[in-house]
Amino acid sequence: MDRLSQTGHVHDASSIVIEFRNVGKTYRSLLGTSVKAVEEFSLQVPEGEILGIAGPNGAGKTTLIAMMLGYLRPTTGVIEINGVSPREYVQRNGIGYLSELVAINPKWRAETALIRYATLAGIPNSQVRSRVSEMIELLGLAEHRDKKVKALSKGNLQRLGLAQALLRDDPILVLDEPTHGLDPVWTQRFRDIVGQLRRPDRTILIASHNLDELQRLADRVAIIDHGGLQRVVSTGYEQSAPAVTRYRVTLAAPYDRIRESFRLAEDLGRGEYDVTVESVQELNRSLADLIGRGALLASVVPEHSVLEQQFREAVGDSQ
Amino acid sequence: MNRGRLARYTVWQFRDFVVERGIAIVMIGLLLGYVLIEPLRRGLGTAFSTDATSPGRPVLIMVSSSIVSLAVLIAVNGIVSTDRKAGYYRFLFAKPVSPVAYYAQLFFVYMIGVLATMLVLSGLLHTVVPSFSIIHFLLYTAVVFVAMGGIGFFISVATRFDWLTLAAVWLGSRIMRDLYGGKPGLRGKLVQILPPVHKLNDMATDIIANGTAVASDVAWLMAYGAVFFVLGLLLLRYGPLAD
Numbered sequence: 001m002d003r004l005s006q007t008g009h010v011h012d013a014s015s016i017v018i019e020f021r022n023v024g025k026t027y028r029s030l031l032g033t034s035v036k037a038v039e040e041f042s043l044q045v046p047e048g049e050i051l052g053i054a055g056p057n058g059a060g061k062t063t064l065i066a067m068m069l070g071y072l073r074p075t076t077g078v079i080e081i082n083g084v085s086p087r088e089y090v091q092r093n094g095i096g097y098l099s100e101l102v103a104i105n106p107k108w109r110a111e112t113a114l115i116r117y118a119t120l121a122g123i124p125n126s127q128v129r130s131r132v133s134e135m136i137e138l139l140g141l142a143e144h145r146d147k148k149v150k151a152l153s154k155g156n157l158q159r160l161g162l163a164q165a166l167l168r169d170d171p172i173l174v175l176d177e178p179t180h181g182l183d184p185v186w187t188q189r190f191r192d193i194v195g196q197l198r199r200p201d202r203t204i205l206i207a208s209h210n211l212d213e214l215q216r217l218a219d220r221v222a223i224i225d226h227g228g229l230q231r232v233v234s235t236g237y238e239q240s241a242p243a244v245t246r247y248r249v250t251l252a253a254p255y256d257r258i259r260e261s262f263r264l265a266e267d268l269g270r271g272e273y274d275v276t277v278e279s280v281q282e283l284n285r286s287l288a289d290l291i292g293r294g295a296l297l298a299s300v301v302p303e304h305s306v307l308e309q310q311f312r313e314a315v316g317d318s319q
Numbered sequence: 320m321n322r323g324r325l326a327r328y329t330v331w332q333f334r335d336f337v338v339e340r341g342i343a344i345v346m347i348g349l350l351l352g353y354v355l356i357e358p359l360r361r362g363l364g365t366a367f368s369t370d371a372t373s374p375g376r377p378v379l380i381m382v383s384s385s386i387v388s389l390a391v392l393i394a395v396n397g398i399v400s401t402d403r404k405a406g407y408y409r410f411l412f413a414k415p416v417s418p419v420a421y422y423a424q425l426f427f428v429y430m431i432g433v434l435a436t437m438l439v440l441s442g443l444l445h446t447v448v449p450s451f452s453i454i455h456f457l458l459y460t461a462v463v464f465v466a467m468g469g470i471g472f473f474i475s476v477a478t479r480f481d482w483l484t485l486a487a488v489w490l491g492s493r494i495m496r497d498l499y500g501g502k503p504g505l506r507g508k509l510v511q512i513l514p515p516v517h518k519l520n521d522m523a524t525d526i527i528a529n530g531t532a533v534a535s536d537v538a539w540l541m542a543y544g545a546v547f548f549v550l551g552l553l554l555l556r557y558g559p560l561a562d
Binding site for chain 2: 066069070071072073090091092093094095096097099101103104105107116117119120121122125161164165168174
């Protein structure tokens with residue numbers, strides 16, 4: 001298993017914002033039993049990066065995030081944010097954080113909850129109302145602003161959670177399962193918002209089960225399982241990355257001579273074919289040949305993304 | 320910077336006290352006062368006072384001091400543990416705020432809140448029992464808040480079941496004192512380190528009725544609570560926020 005693979009990325013030490021060095025966390029019960037939630041975890045996150053964290057349930061994602069925010073102390077190893085301990089960093093600067101479970105006092109009203117968080121975030125009194133209104137507008141909460149938190153639907157609560165995370169223009173954002181409970185429209189809207197949040201001086205961590213989401217949003221994805229870092233995958237195309245071997249090719253009309261270009265093409269009907277190649281170069285040659293023969297190409301989609309392949313390899317058949 | 324934004328947040332903390340605890344304390348105080356004091360006052364008329372000769376004085380002191388203890392118990396119940404149990408700490412302390420400063424401020428805001436509710440109740444009582452001193456009653460409230468509230472604060476930091484634990488500590492201390500308080504030997508010495516709740520009865524009479532108290536008793540009670548309050552803050556500073 002290629003643990004701690006950094007996908008060939010070399011980071012300038014001065015650009016590292018978050019660093020995990022051999023971090024471990026063991027929970028001990030009063031009866032003496034212990035559970036290792038995180039083990040020997042090392043990773044550097046540079047400024048400006050969107051890092052995805054993927055892993056199956058119980059892999060240690062939430063524990064890792066709790067330690068990164070200073071809510072838990074590592075049993076072993078060190079976590080540093082801009083050279084200081086997480087708690088010290090958060091107390092000085094704050095982190096835009098959306099937790100997996102959005103826990104806001106159910107008796108508060110949506111708008112006053114945001115006003116409270118804005119006050120704690122240190123937004124000047126004169127700007128609190130306008131900033132809160134801006135977030136309410138951005139997250140489509142205008143018609144719910146006077147509702148009590150307990151009256152909000154799961155999706156609206158998630159949006160309120162996201163709104164409080166974005167109140168301050170924090171240089172570090174941590175989003176744990178951010179689209180959990182969002183409908184497809186707001187999932188798409190969320191992706192647009194995160195896209196707009198990308199800045200050279202802002203580092204964003206997104207923990208998610210949704211590999212497709214991480215593939216779209218993140219620059220790299222850290223795959224963790226059983227509390228350990230299994231590998232780090234770049235979501236962009238890399239020469240060194242293992243090639244995707246299966247693609248779904250869709251033609252504008254059925255084309256019976258496809259096997260002259262792709263020997264092992266499998267006809268799925270309605271102009272769709274499953275094709276297998278050994279490299280990106282072979283894919284391009286075969287596609288050029290196919291088009292040259294007069295076929296009209298509608299789409300080419302990998303059967304599984306590089307990230308999905310890597311995830312399957314890293315976490316094994318247990319998932 | 321931290322202090323500035325926390326100071327602005329005081330308004331919200333006080334509002335939470337009023338809505339979630341203050342109204343309940345006033346209602347319970349009114350109910351207890353009306354049920355236990357009003358029949359006596361009606362029966363004794365002007366003889367019902369805080370004077371040493373008044374037959375109503377023991378009841379007046381007992382009821383008013385019990386309301387204070389109950390108010391403090393309601394005020395500090397879940398002061399820290401609720402945020403941890405419900406997970407509210409996650410968003411609160413992702414903001415640039417020190418949990419130690421946040422909860423220290425909350426403790427003092429709740430103290431002001433308890434004093435305010437006791438001001439309302441003692442003000443009402445003063446109208447029907449003119450000899451009942453509002454100032455003395457507030458002094459007693461402040462002493463009990465520091466003594467009992469400090470221990471309650473520590474327990475709320477240390478455990479999720481703070482109401483139950485505080486009640487058990489309070490009751491257990493009284494029982495242990497009654498059983499072993501005056502006895503020689505190790506047990507007799509060990510009970511001396513338990514919360515000095517046995518001093519509250521005498522102190523209630525002294526402060527509420529006379530406005531005086533044995534200085535060493537007041538100091539011992541307040542120091543005991545203050546030490547536990549500081550221990551609670553240290554536990555917040557060096558312990559984990561999450562479970």
